[in-house]
Amino acid sequence: MQVSLEGKVALVTGASKGIGFAIAKSMAEAGASVMLSSRKQDQLDDAASRIDGETAVYAANAGNVESAEACVAATIERFGGLDILVNNAATNPHYGGTLDVEPGAFDKTFEVNLRGPLFWSRAAYRQAMAANPGVMINIASVGGLRTEYGLGVYNLTKAALIHLTRQLAGELGPNRVVGIAPGLVRTDFAKVLVDNFGEQLEQGLPLKRLGEPDDIANLAVFLASDKASWITGETYVIDGGAGVRGGVV
Ligand SMILES: NC(=O)c1ccc[n+]([C@@H]2O[C@H](COP(=O)([O-])OP(=O)(O)OC[C@H]3O[C@@H](n4cnc5c(N)ncnc54)[C@H](OP(=O)(O)O)[C@@H]3O)[C@@H](O)[C@H]2O)c1
Structure with missing residues (x-):
């Protein structure tokens, strides 16, 4: 099976490193303009220089609505459209008991991790995908599917993002809206x-290794491609088998 994004335009938030960079790189290698x-800005420039393919960069805070609209507009101006939006940027300023969170940290987490994806999706839909249907991919987390100590507030945003994925899939068809929940x-x-805890966690996993950014990127490229054209609304867990062992991270 050949998975190609030839002729597609993708926009990836949080793309300067980690999972977002791997997704941007893999999508460019699959033929997309990204x-x-x-x-x-400097980290974006460096990231783009390490990708072999057609890329551009736009510095923006994912929690900012005006930036979302401007970045989507810049993408359309540069590449002539927008087919794939990857809502990947996220933050986690609070670790600890859920009720111990400071209001500012709570607001910041929701602003970037939930409000961000909603308004970047809106900008993508209104400026491009309402007329030319595409794919929105939300990077959630296995933490959005279960409870655990320390990450309660962050996980609330990811649970809501999984719900937003289903909600928008229902509202925006034939656009596809899908989620990925990494371990x-x-x-x-x-x-x-x-x-x-890395070594200890690895030994507890059926596949005996933690995830690499490319593991997530491979799934994202497939979900963005026409090979996934009957998939929408669902969020896919990719965790090395952690779930089958009853909840190792
Ligand atoms: N790593 C994991 O184990 C894991 C597990 C489950 C889910 N996830 C999810 O995967 C996604 C990517 O995480 P990662 O592990 O790849 O993180 P990472 O390596 O820390 O990279 C985060 C990226 O997001 C950008 N970013 C951070 N805050 C931003 C903001 N307010 N606005 C715009 N960009 C922002 C960062 O660049 P700047 O700082 O320059 O903005 C960077 O490019 C997140 O949604 C995360 O919740 C990660």
């Missing part, structure tokens, strides 16, 4: 967990 977005993946975001 707009990379995150906050820091623990080796990125800066997960560094503390990986450094402290």
Whole structure:
């Protein structure tokens, strides 16, 4: 099976490193023109220079509605359309008991992780996909499907993002809206967990290794492609088999 994104235009938030970078790189390698977005211009420039394919960059905060509209407009101006939106950027300023969160940290988490995807999706839909249907991919987390200590607020945003995925799939067809719920993946975001518990967690996994950003990117490319043209509304767990062992991260 040949999975191709030839002729497609993709926009990936949080694309300067980690999972977002892997998705942007894989989509470009599959033939898409890719707009990379995150906050820091220098890191975006560096990321784009490491991708062999047609790319552009746009510095924007994923929690900002005006930035979403401007970035989508810049993508359409640069590449002539928008077929694939990947809502990947997320933040987690609070670790600890759910009721111990400061209101500001709570608001920030929801602003970037939930409000962001909603308004980036709106910008993509209104400016491009209402007329030319495409695919929206939301990067959630296995934490959005179960409870665990420490990440309660972050996981609330991911649970809501999984619900938003279903909701928008119902409202925006024939656009496809799909989610990916990764387990623990080796990125800066997960560094503390990986450094402290990585080896132990790996041994508990049926597949005996943590996730790599490319594992998530491979699924994202498939879901974005026409090979997934009868898939919408669902969120796909990709966790090395953690779930079958009853909830190892
Ligand atoms: N790693 C894991 O184990 C894991 C597991 C489950 C789900 N996830 C999800 O996977 C996604 C990517 O995570 P990752 O592990 O790849 O993280 P990462 O390596 O820390 O990369 C995060 C990316 O997002 C950007 N970013 C952060 N805050 C942003 C904001 N407010 N606006 C725009 N861009 C922002 C960062 O660049 P700037 O700082 O320059 O903006 C960077 O490009 C997230 O949705 C995360 O929740 C990760």
